[in-house]
Amino acid sequence: MRRDQAKDAQDLYDGRSSKYDDSHHPRLARHMAEMADLRPGEHVLDLACGTGLVSFPASTIVGADGSVVGVDISSGMLSQANSRLSKHDLHNVDFYQNSITDLDALEDVKGKQFDAIMCCSALVLLEDAAGALKHWTRYLKPGGRLVTDVTHPMNLAGGTALERVGRRLQRPVPYYREPFQTPEDLRSRMEAVGLRDVEITFLSIQDIPGTEELKDYIVPDFAQPKIQAEYDGADADQVFEEVIGGTAYKDLASPEDVREQAKALFREEWARIADSDGKVRVVDGLFVGKGWK
Numbered sequence: 106m107r108r109d110q111a112k113d114a115q116d117l118y119d120g121r122s123s124k125y126d127d128s129h130h131p132r133l134a135r136h137m138a139e140m141a142d143l144r145p146g147e148h149v150l151d152l153a154c155g156t157g158l159v160s161f162p163a164s165t166i167v168g169a170d171g172s173v174v175g176v177d178i179s180s181g182m183l184s185q186a187n188s189r190l191s192k193h194d195l196h197n198v199d200f201y202q203n204s205i206t207d208l209d210a211l212e213d214v215k216g217k218q219f220d221a222i223m224c225c226s227a228l229v230l231l232e233d234a235a236g237a238l239k240h241w242t243r244y245l246k247p248g249g250r251l252v253t254d255v256t257h258p259m260n261l262a263g264g265t266a267l268e269r270v271g272r273r274l275q276r277p278v279p280y281y282r283e284p285f286q287t288p289e290d291l292r293s294r295m296e297a298v299g300l301r302d303v304e305i306t307f308l309s310i311q312d313i314p315g316t317e318e319l320k321d322y323i324v325p326d327f328a329q330p331k332i333q334a335e336y337d338g339a340d341a342d343q344v345f346e347e348v349i350g351g352t353a354y355k356d357l358a359s360p361e362d363v364r365e366q367a368k369a370l371f372r373e374e375w376a377r378i379a380d381s382d383g384k385v386r387v388v389d390g391l392f393v394g395k396g397w398k
């Protein structure tokens with residue numbers, strides 16, 4: 106079964122758009138905008154802009170002499186972004202509906218180069234992340250920076266196991282996290298497209314009560330992640346039932362015989378992702394990469 110990644114994203118995020126901002130995403134997106142060290146007058150391309158959670162803070166920083174172009178495939182997410190735009194007196198932000206893997210199709214973007222390109226919480230939704238990074242780098246000015254992130258492979262561990270199950274059953278799920286097992290995987294893909302001085306930061310995702318500040322979310326040591334939950338091998342069936350209802354996994358959830366096969370393979374994959382003591386540890390975190398052209 107082949108997937109149409111852009112259509113998958115549209116289906117997933119149209120359904121999530123009205124509640125999307127009730128999550129950790131607004132804070133995370135602000136942190137990513139902060140990590141880009143944007144300056145007044147700069148021109149920013151916000152890829153997979155969604156409801157505009159990076160675009161709006163970026164537009165405040167770059168100001169009237171700068172600009173932000175947001176691109177997303179989901180009309181639901183963009184309608185949230187545009188409704189917010191209409192409530193604010195902002196003249197430096199434009200949103201476009203298009204795939205971020207085919208920017209040449211956007212007349213207003215084609216041939217342009219930006220000071221900063223952001224892609225927050227979306228790289229692992231793309232089937233060919235390496236190809237996308239190469240495509241995007243063409244849109245970066247020499248001296249500009251690209252900031253993007255991937256989730257730690259053990260974040261949403263049930264989803265990681267189901268991603269593998271989907272591939273084994275040739276009913277792939279619309280997440281492509283497998284290529285990013287370590288921070289070095291992100292670094293090497295960014296360097297492969299010519300980005301230099303790539304810095305990887307390990308950021309906590311979960312809200313920490315009482316603080317919004319970026320510094321409090323930086324996890325200092327890749328080898329010592331924050332553990333969000335710990336499961337036993339015997340918890341496989343329970344976790345399977347918890348995750349299989351998500352829209353992303355609908356091709357594994359039915360018909361019944363596929364679901365049963367998926368459940369059996371899930372037990373195997375759950376055991377595979379367990380640590381040597383048999384525990385599956387869910388990690389709170391993602392890797393943010395920043396590299397310069």
Ligand SMILES: C[S@@+](CC[C@H](N)C(=O)[O-])C[C@H]1O[C@@H](n2cnc3c(N)ncnc32)[C@H](O)[C@@H]1O
Nearest residue numbers: 114118153155158177178179204205225226227
């Ligand atoms: C998790 S949301 C992130 C939104 C925003 N960057 C943020 O940080 O809140 C992922 C977004 O990626 C978009 N997306 C996924 N694949 C896409 C594609 N091929 N082209 C354009 N947008 C895409 C989805 O529509 C969705 O809005």
